[in-house]
Amino acid sequence: MKNISTKYTYIFSFFLFVGLTGCDDALDVELPSNQLSSETVYTSDATADAAVNGIYQSMVAGFYYDQVYSILGQTSDELIRTNGLANVYGTNEIPETDGTINSNWGELYKTIYNANNVIEGVSKSTTLNAAKSKQWIAEAKFLRAYSYFYLTNLWGRVPLVVTTDINVSALLPQSDQDTVYAQIVKDLTEASADLPVDYKNYKQERIRATKWAAEALLARVKLYQGNWSEAAAHATAVLNETATYKIITDLEEENSPFIADNDEAILQIPYFNVNYTYEGSSVFVNANTATFLLRNGSTLFEADDARKINWTRDITNDQSVVIGVSPTKYKNRFGASPIERSTILRLAELYLIRAEARVKLNDIAGAQEDINIIRNRALLENTTLTDANQLLDLIALERQREFFAENGHRWLDLKRTGKLDETLSVLTDKIWNSTDSLYPIPEPALRSNPFLTQNSGY
Incomplete structure (x- = not known):
């Protein structure tokens, strides 16, 4: 039923090297094409830096600025829809065919692929600035760790992909959470050693990882592991x-x-050259009403x-x-002042x-x-x-x-x-089972990789 020959068509078919153009003042390197080969990208500092920017740009996607708030908020006891209509997230009855969950899985792995591409490309290059190369690899490791943090906490056992070689990655089995966490800790520890300690190289904009971002995420991971x-x-x-x-x-x-x-x-x-956030413009608001209410907002x-x-x-x-x-942490809908950014x-x-x-x-x-x-x-x-x-x-x-x-x-x-x-x-509006603590592995991923096993309860 699960055809091995489809391995090139799904799980990592979304692993396209994208986002090679800049955004915001510190991300303004232009490339002639976003289809440049790795050999071309990693021959100059300017194009290599743009490739790192591309990892960040892969995070300007639905999971990072929308579903990480709205889907996780609804599956918990936090958010309910203002219109009162039930959906699969609020009832915790998410099917493995759900398109949003499939997109979330894909967007996180897309970020990981782009990070792996940078790590491999920079490591192999003989022409790049040595000090900058260490920083770029460190940034990629941080972003890979950040993505795996959400993957393992939402889906549990997940494929641990640390290469761009589809012959290796397409049919990987799932790794247990301890193994994934070990990779996260390794990436963050190595990143902390080589990331900058301030934002000077980023024109003082707090839009790329520093040593302290790695230390902050390490603090969170160690808390989750019970290492007080x-x-x-x-x-x-x-x-x-x-x-x-x-x-x-x-x-x-x-x-x-x-x-x-x-x-x-x-x-x-x-x-992309705007001074508002998706959270403030669309995720939590709808005209003059609201998309979501805090379930316990009046007593919290x-x-x-x-x-x-x-x-x-x-x-x-x-x-x-x-x-x-209703939550209104982000105020600016369409270009108001002051400029806001999605804060992770x-x-x-x-x-x-x-x-x-x-x-x-x-x-x-x-x-x-x-x-x-x-x-x-x-x-x-x-x-x-x-x-x-x-x-x-x-x-x-x-x-x-x-x-x-x-x-x-x-x-x-x-x-x-x-x-x-x-x-x-x-909660009477939920059809709760203990197995709902993990989201379903997306059905297209299961079809593409016979070595994946669906989480219990789906």
């Missing part, structure tokens, strides 16, 4: 860079952590929480009755990662200090909790408040802490 001391250490490494990174103390529109190149941003995705926040005041809005029906609370790593996460790690390491005072930085920024009182379990519950709540509708944090937090079943099984 290393999670705290990597988080601290970033938090100590106070000349570059500072927590935003005012969450109003003109000073939010989603404005381009703000002090809290560690890494943002640039778009404490009174006067600045995040509710500045990052949400009440949605009313035709009778002017409030029907719910920011400083607040590092405080909450370290707080959780410190509780696990029995550093209660240190955990309180980190939690209070986030609470005080939201205009809330210091926590006085000292019990470890209560502090962990508070950290989970602060993560829910801080990262709602943002990069799938809520879905991933419920998974890694073992809270999915107890949280989602009681």
Whole structure:
């Protein structure tokens, strides 16, 4: 039923080397064609740098600026559609034939292919600047690790592709999550050693990876693995860079952590010569209404929480009755000021990662200090909790408040802490089974590769 001869037609047929032209001020190298051979691309610094930019441009795609928020938000207890209509994500009844899940899988592997292309091409070149080559390979490894983080957390066991050779990659079996995480950690550790420590080479735009982006993602990965001391250490490494990174103390529109190149941003995705984001223009809004509501928006926040005041809005029906609370972290719909960028790593996460790690390491005072930085920024009182379990519950709540509708944090937090079943099984609009914790391997991938096994429950 699954034909091996189709291996060249699907799984990595989307692995086209794309995105070789620039975007934004720091990504403005032009090439004569986006079909240039590797031999041509990796003979000059300008074209090699453009190839690295192409990896970032492969992230200007539906998963990274839309589905990572909306699909993961709906499969968790976070987002519900304003129109009240059920869909396969909100009910957790996603079929293996779902086109969006198939696209997500493909977009993540497309980024990985482009990263592998850069790693191989730069490594083989004898004409490129040596120092720049180390940085380019490091950037590619970071972006490969970032993509694999989502692949293994959404699908579990996935093919671990570290080559552009389709004869090797097309029929790879799935690797278990420990193996994928080992590759992620290896890539990030090597990237951290060779990435720049500031944004000078990027014209001060926070749109390409630095050492601190690698350290931030390592902190997250170590937290997910339960390695508390290393999670705290990597988080601290970033938090100590106070000349570059500072927590935003005012969450109003003109000073939010989603404005381009703000002090809290560690890494943002640039778009094509526009000063608005897809999140602000289409993902969370629909004309003057809203696409999504926060399921627990009316009870999630404490009174006067600045995040509710500045990052949400009440949605009313035709009778002017409030029907719910909508996420509005991104404000600018079509070219308004200030310029915003889709933000994939920011400083607040590092405080909450370290707080959780410190509780696990029995550093209660240190955990309180980190939690209070986030609470005080939201205009809330210091926590006085000292019990470890209560502090962990508070950290989970602060993560829910801080990262709602943002990069799938809520879905991933419920998974890694073992809270999915107890949280989602009681929601009457969901048809919840424990196997829903993993998304289905897309049906076209299964057809193309007989060595892939569908996740349980599909």
